[in-house]
Amino acid sequence: MRAEALKGHLDGLLLAALEDGPRHGYAVKEALREATEGRIDLPTGTIYPALHRLERAGLIAGDWSVVGGRRRRTYELTAAGRTVLSRERTGWQEFATAITAALGTRSWPATS
């Protein structure tokens, strides 16, 4: 799936990837890939700026630790992040229901 197709949904996807607990950037990307069975496999390097943006917005909180001699930044959802995730989920379900209904039941008129 191309990155442009995810426009508007990336924040929700990243928040969902952190719902089960704290993760570092690469683990977030892997969680996203596994949850979508490989259909969403974004360039890993672009995940980090998106996480920084969510952190500045107060939706996730980052924390440094040392793992295997390397500094690692791990992120977790904040209360505001959980609220936004819940809103994203509801919005997506309504959108998907509407589109599924429209695509699945209506026969489109011929154009010529």
Place this chain on the structure above:
Amino acid sequence: MAGHELIAAQLAILAARLPAEAVEELADGLHEAYADQLRRHGDPDVAARATIAEFGDADTITAAFVRVSPWRRTALMLLATGPIMAALWAATLITGQAWAWPLPTPVKVLYGVALLTVVGLLLAAALRPRVHRRTRLTVIAGALGLILLDGLMMTTALHFSTGPVWPLAAAVPASLIRLLAVVRALPPMLAA
């Protein structure tokens, strides 16, 4: 650091462009990705190439950081509101007969040059998506310059203008709002 020269080279490019903490975070991610690819492929060269492909090249990563940076948003905001501010101040200067204000010509020229420099800095920052660290400093310098120039213009116009009040009544609050917006944007820009 991840253990392959391709990964090290990628990190060296990123280190020249991005803040140190972002590079540290990317280094950790690259190491994890490389270890993962090494388990899959077994061959270090293949694993390193696959890691770079998986991560995206340095240009893609830098552009992604620039897109979400608070200073780029500030630069775009200042450039977008620039024409309105210019129109408001032009009206103030023309109706207030600024050419007759008792200011030495070199001071007026210097102000004009400084204003053009600030606009040039902000334009350069908005149009360079691949140079994160230098561009951040450029925007901060431009924003601080604009605060100074706005302050000078307001003080001078309030002191010397002899024209109608309405252009000043529109230009001064507009400049104050811009000044406050820049002051509010500075802490996240300095921290980014």
